[in-house]
Structures are given as structure tokens and as C-alpha cells.
Amino acid sequence: MLKHVFRIALLVASWLLITACGNAQKPRFLPPDQRPQLEANSPWPQNSFLVLGYHDVEDNAADQRYLSVRTSALNDQMAWLRDHGYHPVSVQQILDAHNGVRPLPAKAVLLTFDDGYRSFYDRVWPLLQAYKFPALWAPVGSWVDAPPNQKVNFGGLMTERNKFATWDMVRELSRSHLVEIGSHTWNSHYGSQANPQGSQLPAVANRLYDKNTGKYETDEQFTKRIESDVVRITDKITQVTGKAPRAWVWPYGASNGTSLAIAKKHGYQMAFTLQDGLANASDLSSIPRVLISGNPNIREFANTLNQVQEIWPKRVMHIDLDYVYDKNPAQQKRNIDKLIQRVYDMKITHVYLQAFADPTGDGTVRSVYFNNSVLPVREDLFNYMAWQLQTRAGVVVYAWMPVLAVDLEKSIPRVQAWNPKTNRVETSKQHYQRISPWSQQGRQQITQLYQDLARYASFRGVLFHDDAMLTDFEDASPVAMDAYRAAGFNGTISDIRSNPETFQRWTRYKSRYLIDYTRTLTQAVRDIRGPYVKTSRNIYAMPILEPESEAWFAQNLNDFLSTYDWTAPMAMPLMEGVPLNESNAWLDKLVRTIAKDPKALNKTVFELQARDWSKDDNHSEISGAQLAEWMKQLQMSGARHFGYYPDDFINDKPEMSQVRPAFSSFWYPKND
Numbered sequence: 180m181l182k183h184v185f186r187i188a189l190l191v192a193s194w195l196l197i198t199a200c201g202n203a204q205k206p207r208f209l210p211p212d213q214r215p216q217l218e219a220n221s222p223w224p225q226n227s228f229l230v231l232g233y234h235d236v237e238d239n240a241a242d243q244r245y246l247s248v249r250t251s252a253l254n255d256q257m258a259w260l261r262d263h264g265y266h267p268v269s270v271q272q273i274l275d276a277h278n279g280v281r282p283l284p285a286k287a288v289l290l291t292f293d294d295g296y297r298s299f300y301d302r303v304w305p306l307l308q309a310y311k312f313p314a315l316w317a318p319v320g321s322w323v324d325a326p327p328n329q330k331v332n333f334g335g336l337m338t339e340r341n342k343f344a345t346w347d348m349v350r351e352l353s354r355s356h357l358v359e360i361g362s363h364t365w366n367s368h369y370g371s372q373a374n375p376q377g378s379q380l381p382a383v384a385n386r387l388y389d390k391n392t393g394k395y396e397t398d399e400q401f402t403k404r405i406e407s408d409v410v411r412i413t414d415k416i417t418q419v420t421g422k423a424p425r426a427w428v429w430p431y432g433a434s435n436g437t438s439l440a441i442a443k444k445h446g447y448q449m450a451f452t453l454q455d456g457l458a459n460a461s462d463l464s465s466i467p468r469v470l471i472s473g474n475p476n477i478r479e480f481a482n483t484l485n486q487v488q489e490i491w492p493k494r495v496m497h498i499d500l501d502y503v504y505d506k507n508p509a510q511q512k513r514n515i516d517k518l519i520q521r522v523y524d525m526k527i528t529h530v531y532l533q534a535f536a537d538p539t540g541d542g543t544v545r546s547v548y549f550n551n552s553v554l555p556v557r558e559d560l561f562n563y564m565a566w567q568l569q570t571r572a573g574v575v576v577y578a579w580m581p582v583l584a585v586d587l588e589k590s591i592p593r594v595q596a597w598n599p600k601t602n603r604v605e606t607s608k609q610h611y612q613r614i615s616p617w618s619q620q621g622r623q624q625i626t627q628l629y630q631d632l633a634r635y636a637s638f639r640g641v642l643f644h645d646d647a648m649l650t651d652f653e654d655a656s657p658v659a660m661d662a663y664r665a666a667g668f669n670g671t672i673s674d675i676r677s678n679p680e681t682f683q684r685w686t687r688y689k690s691r692y693l694i695d696y697t698r699t700l701t702q703a704v705r706d707i708r709g710p711y712v713k714t715s716r717n718i719y720a721m722p723i724l725e726p727e728s729e730a731w732f733a734q735n736l737n738d739f740l741s742t743y744d745w746t747a748p749m750a751m752p753l754m755e756g757v758p759l760n761e762s763n764a765w766l767d768k769l770v771r772t773i774a775k776d777p778k779a780l781n782k783t784v785f786e787l788q789a790r791d792w793s794k795d796d797n798h799s800e801i802s803g804a805q806l807a808e809w810m811k812q813l814q815m816s817g818a819r820h821f822g823y824y825p826d827d828f829i830n831d832k833p834e835m836s837q838v839r840p841a842f843s844s845f846w847y848p849k850n851d
Contacts, residue, residue: 226460228287232468241474269313276460317361317428353420361426365412368430384435434709494527495822522572526845551631562636577640582647583613633707640713649733689733715745751788770816803837810841
């Protein structure tokens with residue numbers, strides 16, 4: 180991202196110095212009572228509901244191989260729900276709310292039980308009857324279908340057959356108005372190789388990789404495999420219960436857009452993940468659940484439920500895969516292990532992980548780190564690294580992707596700029612070399628790139644690169660000019676610029692066009708990877724601090740806040756030409772400006788700079804102490820979420836011992 184931004188920094192530095200530094204203010208301390216408050220005492224939004232995800236229930240020791248809780252603990256939890264104003268609801272009640280028949284009660288809660296254990300029949304069912312609580316029971320078909328005295332292969336753990344229910348038990352309980360029978364696949368509750376490095380990913384949500392052929396499943400093969408599974412479990416439950424199942428429960432909570440479309444085709448009306456947070460009846464395609472594991476005591480259980488609405492501080496490391504990649508496999512493995520250990524030790528929450536290659540640092544994407552049909556593959560590495568970071572370091576991974584700066588065929592139009600001095604139109608030399616967003620062929624190929632990322636990698640979000648920008652002299656390419664005329668803008672760019680009202684409309688048109696384009700890319704990813712995929716987009720500081728500078732970037736803060744799950748301002752004072760001794764005041768102004776919208780800070784991740792691109796590479800690192808000072812300033816000003824770029828894990832830059840006290844909400848929770 181920022182290897183190339185110094186060119187842009189030179190462009191905006193003078194603008195910022197005129198507007199921001201000339202009016203520098205003393206950094207402000209925001210008192211705690213003025214900061215965003217906890218949500219525990221706030222009412223849930225209308226038609227919201229909480230889903231609890233249980234598995235096995237045992238009278239004695241709670242075996243965590245099966246994510247068990249003790250029967251006594253489940254009884255205590257159900258009593259606590261009853262006594263604290265929660266209203267257990269059924270699948271039918273949720274569907275009624277979704278369809279506008281009747282709303283859900285306040286603090287609605289749905290109990291779900293996965294896998295098809297016999298304990299649901301023996302232990303859970305009596306408790307449901309006693310409390311009159313409804314529940315969803317979602318068995319794995321092949322496990323319940325196992326013959327008597329034949330062990331069940333439970334993810335590689337051979338398990339006694341009598342640990343699982345029988346179809347007779349399923350049939351009996353399906354007759355009760357308290358029990359809804361859902362599907363947990365027929366035989367797709369396992370992990371299988373999904374990349375060249377051998378990672379075992381959830382089979383129902385990922386295309387399998389054949390190490391013998393060196394190829395992934397095709398779309399046709401994947402669809403056939405999933406549809407066969409969906410049809411078999413659906414038919415079996417319908418045959419046993421006399422009712423077609425309506426609820427689909429993802430193994431491991433890992434969803435997939437293609438698989439979801441197949442499930443919907445076969446009548447499923449709701450799908451459950453293991454994402455965090457409250458669900459809402461308005462959207463039943465990616466229902467979050469609170470996983471109940473570790474046999475929590477009642478205090479732990481209550482704390483978990485009381486905090487379900489909270490938006491916890493996000494701490495983000497923005498990482499280049501170019502630092503990881505090495506032609507020498509042994510060195511690359513050392514790099515990978517070093518990065519994973521650093522992220523784990525930093526105790527952060529999120530990683531923005533580069534999915535493209537930019538080894539020369541010129542900002543033009545010529546190859547990527549995932550299997551695709553558009554660009555060369557430097558190495559099929561992104562999926563492996565994303566999975567390693569998720570499973571070994573425990574972070575949420577966003578795929579950092581280009582929007583326009585992609586090196587496609589020369590025949591595809593590039594963004595061009597009108598030069599008022601020469602009155603000529605030419606490809607800009609000052610900024611990223613970008614594909615014109617008005618080129619249908621260019622858009623199709625970049626969309627295909629995003630679709631391939633979604634097919635062949637597992638990730639939780641997308642970060643849209645800062646290359647999605649247009650200056651007040653761009654885009655002047657013929658394809659863009661045709662689009663302007665079709666939108667009602669007549670004449671040349673000179674003509675458009677000469678009329679203030681027309682110039683303002685043209686600026687808004689471009690900003691919205693880029694927004695709509697990224698919406699298209701988002702939907703392309705969600706259709707394949709799943710509806711849970713979140714979005715974040717980098718925004719330059721100037722359009723925030725000086726809204727009229729939207730004309731220089733085609734970026735608008737309000738557009739970003741209303742479109743993306745997260746807005747990621749480039750909170751980089753030195754890049755913007757701000758003197759170091761004024762940088763804290765500048766950061767404070769940035770936070771205060773965004774905070775004018777009371778809810779904006781809950782959707783904003785401030786990205787600090789860990790390098791000064793105005794200096795020679797050998798002296799460009801910003802110390803961990805300085806970065807920590809900026810982080811403290813952000814928090815004193817009221818910011819909740821922040822991160823930095825880049826992280827040089829090879830050389831411990833920034834120094835973890837210096838930056839972690841201000842960065843990690845795990846080691847130093849007082850900073851939050």
C-alpha cells in the first residue's frame with residue numbers, strides 16, 4: 180500500500196500544511212465519561228436474538244474433544260436465562276419475525292445443539308420439557324446413520340457408536356413442538372487439504388486441493404460434492420420426520436456462499452455460523468452464535484452473554500506477504516514461523532494481509548499470492564498464511580486487495596489525467612497506474628480476480644487498497660468521457676471544472692462510482708466465500724479533515740461510513756508533511772473530526788505509519804516509542820480501534836517491547 184504513497188504525499192503535503200498545521204491545536208484528553216460507553220445496559224435492537232451453540236452434554240467430566248458441558252451446568256444456565264429476562268424462542272418464531280408475522284420478544288434466545296449426540300435425547304430433552312424451552316437439534320447424518328457397534332469417525336477420533344443418537348430418537352423428538360431438527364451436513368464435518376501446503380480446512384466451505392494433480396476442485400466438482408451432501412441429509416431428515424429441514428448449521432461455523440446458495444435451493448431458510456454477536460431476524464443467511472465450550476461456570480456464562488453487544492477494540496497489524504516470500508523454502512518457513520510468533524506475542528485482534536505481490540514497490544500489481552485466472556501467481560501462499568494466522572495466532576484475517584492498480588492487458592484503458600498546462604490528456608505519472616473504473620473489460624477481470632480469491636482462500640474480510648482514488652483532473656480517458664456524457668456532463672474536463680456546480684456534481688459522481696464499484700467487488704466475494712465477509716477501505720486523511728478535498732481524491736467520509744463495515748483512515752502525519760512536534764495535535768484533530776458523527780468511531784480503524792517514506796530506506800523506520808506515543812494520543816482523543824503499517828517482523832520493526840504496551844489490549848487492557 181504505502182511503498183508507493185510518497186508520491187501522493189508530496190502532492191497533498193502542501194495542501195495539508197496550509198490547512199491543518201497552520202491551525203495546530205494542543206492535543207486533547209477525552210475524559211472517560213465522554214468516551215463510548217459499554218452496551219450491556221442498552222436494549223437490543225428490534226427483532227434481535229441471541230443464539231447459543233452447544234454440543235455434547237455429560238453428567239460427569241465435560242470432555243472438550245466434544246465441546247461438552249455438564250448437565251448441571253446446562254441446568255444452571257437455563258435457570259439463569261429464565262431468571263434474567265431472556266425469552267427462549269423457536270425457529271418458527273424467528274421465521275415469523277423474518278416474514279413480518281409477529282416480532283420477537285425482547286432478549287430472545289435460541290438454544291442450538293450440534294452433531295447429533297445421544298445426550299440431547301437423554302439429558303437435554305428432559306431439561307427442555309422442564310423449562311418449556313424450544314431448541315434446534317442439528318445432527319450429522321452419517322454419524323447418526325452409523326450401524327450398531329460400529330465406531331464413528333469423529334474428525335479422526337474413533338468414537339463409540341452409542342455416543343450418538345439414532346434415527347428413532349430423531350423421529351420421536353421431531354414430533355415435539357419444542358424441537359426443530361436441522362441439518363449439520365450428511366458427511367462433510369471434517370477438514371481436508373485445501374492448499375498446496377497441506378492445510379486442513381472445513382470441507383463444506385472450501386475447495387479441496389489434490390496434491391497428486393496439483394489442482395483445486397473446479398466449480399462443477401465443488402458444486403456436485405456439496406449438492407450431493409445437501410440432498411442426502413435433506414432427504415433423510417424429511418423421510419424420518421415427515422418435515423423438510425429449514426435450518427442449516429455449518430460445521431466449525433465455516434460458511435460458504437456457494438454452499439449456502441445450494442442449501443437455499445433445497446429449502447433451507449436460515450444458516451448458522453459461529454461468528455460473534457447478536458443475530459437479527461432481518462438477515463437469516465449468516466446467523467452468529469455464541470459457542471458454549473469449556474464447561475463455563477455461571478459467572479463466565481453470564482459475563483459472556485452480558486457482553487454480546489460490545490464492540491471490542493480492534494488492534495490491526497497491516498502485513499506485507501512480500502516480507503514472507505522467499506525463493507528458498509527453508510528461509511520462507513523461518514519467515515512464516517517468525518511472523519506467526521510475533522503476531523501471537525503481540526496479542527492483537529486483526530491482520531490486514533497482503534494478497535498481491537509488489538516486490539518493486541511501484542504500486543502496480545503484476546502478480547498475486549493466490550490461485551487465479553487473471554494474473555501470474557508468485558506463489559500460492561495467501562490461503563496458507565491466512566489459515567496459519569487464524570488458527571495459530573488467533574486473529575481475524577482481512578485480504579488486502581487492489582481495486583484499480585492492476586497490470587492487465589495494454590488494450591484495457593488506464594486512468595488518464597488532463598494537464599491544464601498543455602491541454603493534453605495522458606496517463607498520470609504521479610499516482611498509481613490504474614485501470615479506468617469505467618472500462619467494463621477491466622472491471623470484469625478485476626472482479627474475476629476477487630472471485631478467485633474467494634474460491635481459493637479462507638478469510639473473514641477484505642481491505643480495499645488506497646488505489647481507489649481519482650484526482651480532480653482524472654479520469655480523462657475516452658471511456659470515462661463517454662460515461663460522463665451519458666451521465667449528463669457535457670464538454671471537456673476543462674469545461675466541467677470551470678463551472679463550480681458542475682464540478683461539485685462531477686466530484687460526487689466519481690466518488691459514488693468508486694463506491695458502487697467496490698460494492699460490486701464485495702458482492703462477488705460474498706457470493707462465493709459467504710455473506711459473513713466484512714469490508715474495510717483505506718481513506719486518505721485530507722478528505723476527512725478538509726471535505727472539499729474530496730475533489731482531489733474522489734473519497735468521502737460519509738460515503739465510507741455508510742458503505743463499509745470499517746473505514747480505515749491513513750492516520751499518517753509524517754506522510755502528510757506534518758512536523759513531528761505537531762503530529763499529536765494533528766491526530767487529535769483527525770479523531771475529533773470523525774467523532775462529529777457519534778457512532779463513527781465504532782466503525783473506524785486508524786492506521787498509523789511505522790515508516791517515514793520521505794527518508795532514505797536505511798533511516799525510514801519510526802521507532803516503537805514514537806508509534807506508542809501516537810497510539811496513546813489516539814486513545815486519549817477517543818479512538819477505539821487502530822493499527823499500523825508496515826510491520827517488519829524480520830527486523831523487529833517497530834520494536835515489540837516498545838509498541839506493545841500501547842498496542843495490545845490483552846497485555847495492557849488499561850489502555851482501552
